[in-house]
Amino acid sequence: MSTETSSLFDEVSFTREQFRSFAVHAALYGTAFLFVVPYAYMFTTSIQPREQIYSDVPFLIPQGFTLRWYEQLLNNSQIINWTINTVLLAGATTIVVLLVDSMIAYSLTRLEWPGRKVVFSVIVASFMVPGIINLVPVFMIVSELGLVNNLIGVILPSVANPLGVFMLYQFFRDIPEELEEAARLDGFSRIRIFTHITLPLMRSALAALGLFIFIWTWNAFLWPLVILQDQAMYTLPIGLVTVQDTMGVTEPGIVMASAVIASAPLLIVFLLLQNHLVRAVEMQGTVG
Amino acid sequence: MSQVDHEPGADSGRLPSLGDGNARIREWLAGFGFALPYLVVAAGFLFGPLLLGLFMSFHNWNPIFPAESEFIGLANYEELIADPRFWNAMKNTLYFVVLTVPSIVVGSLLLALGVNREVKGRWVLRAIFFSPYVLTVAVIGLLWTDLFSSTGLIPYYAAQLGINTGSWLTDPTLAMPAITITTIWWSLAFNFVILLAARQNVPERLYEAAKLDGASSWRMMLDITIPQMRNPLIFVVITTFVGSFQVFGQPFIMTSGGPSFSTTTVVMYLYQTAFSAGDFGYAAAVGYVLFMILIFVSLINFYVLGGDGE
Numbered sequence: 001m002s003t004e005t006s007s008l009f010d011e012v013s014f015t016r017e018q019f020r021s022f023a024v025h026a027a028l029y030g031t032a033f034l035f036v037v038p039y040a041y042m043f044t045t046s047i048q049p050r051e052q053i054y055s056d057v058p059f060l061i062p063q064g065f066t067l068r069w070y071e072q073l074l075n076n077s078q079i080i081n082w083t084i085n086t087v088l089l090a091g092a093t094t095i096v097v098l099l100v101d102s103m104i105a106y107s108l109t110r111l112e113w114p115g116r117k118v119v120f121s122v123i124v125a126s127f128m129v130p131g132i133i134n135l136v137p138v139f140m141i142v143s144e145l146g147l148v149n150n151l152i153g154v155i156l157p158s159v160a161n162p163l164g165v166f167m168l169y170q171f172f173r174d175i176p177e178e179l180e181e182a183a184r185l186d187g188f189s190r191i192r193i194f195t196h197i198t199l200p201l202m203r204s205a206l207a208a209l210g211l212f213i214f215i216w217t218w219n220a221f222l223w224p225l226v227i228l229q230d231q232a233m234y235t236l237p238i239g240l241v242t243v244q245d246t247m248g249v250t251e252p253g254i255v256m257a258s259a260v261i262a263s264a265p266l267l268i269v270f271l272l273l274q275n276h277l278v279r280a281v282e283m284q285g286t287v288g
Numbered sequence: 289m290s291q292v293d294h295e296p297g298a299d300s301g302r303l304p305s306l307g308d309g310n311a312r313i314r315e316w317l318a319g320f321g322f323a324l325p326y327l328v329v330a331a332g333f334l335f336g337p338l339l340l341g342l343f344m345s346f347h348n349w350n351p352i353f354p355a356e357s358e359f360i361g362l363a364n365y366e367e368l369i370a371d372p373r374f375w376n377a378m379k380n381t382l383y384f385v386v387l388t389v390p391s392i393v394v395g396s397l398l399l400a401l402g403v404n405r406e407v408k409g410r411w412v413l414r415a416i417f418f419s420p421y422v423l424t425v426a427v428i429g430l431l432w433t434d435l436f437s438s439t440g441l442i443p444y445y446a447a448q449l450g451i452n453t454g455s456w457l458t459d460p461t462l463a464m465p466a467i468t469i470t471t472i473w474w475s476l477a478f479n480f481v482i483l484l485a486a487r488q489n490v491p492e493r494l495y496e497a498a499k500l501d502g503a504s505s506w507r508m509m510l511d512i513t514i515p516q517m518r519n520p521l522i523f524v525v526i527t528t529f530v531g532s533f534q535v536f537g538q539p540f541i542m543t544s545g546g547p548s549f550s551t552t553t554v555v556m557y558l559y560q561t562a563f564s565a566g567d568f569g570y571a572a573a574v575g576y577v578l579f580m581i582l583i584f585v586s587l588i589n590f591y592v593l594g595g596d597g598e
Binding site (some may be wrong): 158 | 327340402404417429434444490534559576
């Protein structure tokens, strides 16, 4: 209905529209270029010979090729340990969070029990609690439990985060209950309904949340820094910032090689599963 | 958990009705059972610590023998009010907040509105703008430390433009702006995705109607786009405020709070107080003061921006 009018509109302001479109493209691609520069620098520095790294002109496109920085890193640091720890931490946290959060989300949306409204209100209110204010008391608790220097000591505080509960709550609420009702009439137990009907229905939401938690935990900095004190227990983010101290040299090539190792897996996952991650972030936007 | 896993046959053929006390109690038990794991963890690592932190802040806390901690009332808070290092950290944090929050909110809004237009390669653009989101602050910090170093990319190109800066991170006036630029590059992504989704949820017919009335793009932005995106915008503003007040990793990695304490933030100060100085009670008090400030800032934002309370 509006095609006629809008084409008229286009004609009237033809040059202006064209100019605006050009300006928007220039601004967006200019910004995109600035976004890409740090990646190019990181990668280039990690594979360039020393002479180019220390030359007066910084290079964004490699002028030579060497793997010596990666070799030195693998031989002289515990980066393999750190990678294993990071995968274990991120994987275990993701599984526990998905299980625990979907259980309570199921309980809050499907089951009637006294106090559930209060519980839900308290969880919503706890969004206002910034994680950082609990740094000291949670450390005390973790240390009293003897979990300092233990991955479990990093996992438990992450599981307490209410974000996943709230995201799944919204999804459970929006999924029709008919199938579950039918299963109940057929005499299925709650646990079977939960594992065989509800969870499969929630696959895509769980995938989005799971991906988000995985990346979040992989990248976590403050908690692992506080809890993991033994170098062999470090995760990649903590190991990275100590590489210079532990190897006793400040070589940009080594530092950038470590940065590539820590970020490449996530950037690849990101390129493959971008839409899930976008969805997880959008889910958070609807929390507000 | 097994106590809630009643046998499939147990209530088969029987519809649970409100009058059926047995089925009702079973449902209660199932409800508690499914909620229990999260509630236990949250009690131990979220709500419990909230109270413990308050308790600790009233003590000269002994981290080795907590039972021997000495109750000192409000002394930690009194000390904090008179502590120039706390106020310096607060001042630095506010400076960081003032530099980052408007840039991130406006920047991510502009990117979202731009990518929402009919641009070529918008999927590529979206991927590029979103990508820093998956990087750890450790990578971000190390990478930008290098970019800002005296031989790094940024001083080099600044010098090409005739501005001789030297290393930004060792310069007291440039260190915080450097951390700000780093943070913007990192944090635009999250808000960009949220605002892009919000913009795409604005019904196109509103714009069509406005165009019929001959409204300018600027008017449509002010009268349609911004009001329609109000709730996501409030969300973005509040989360960016709260996140910026808690900045830690970037200064910790890039400057260690220097030069001459010009980038020591409140959370860094809290971290140092607890884990370098071992003064846990005082650190807990710092945490609580920051908590109060954040609640205050969030409420102000909410009322000033006119949240609808939903």
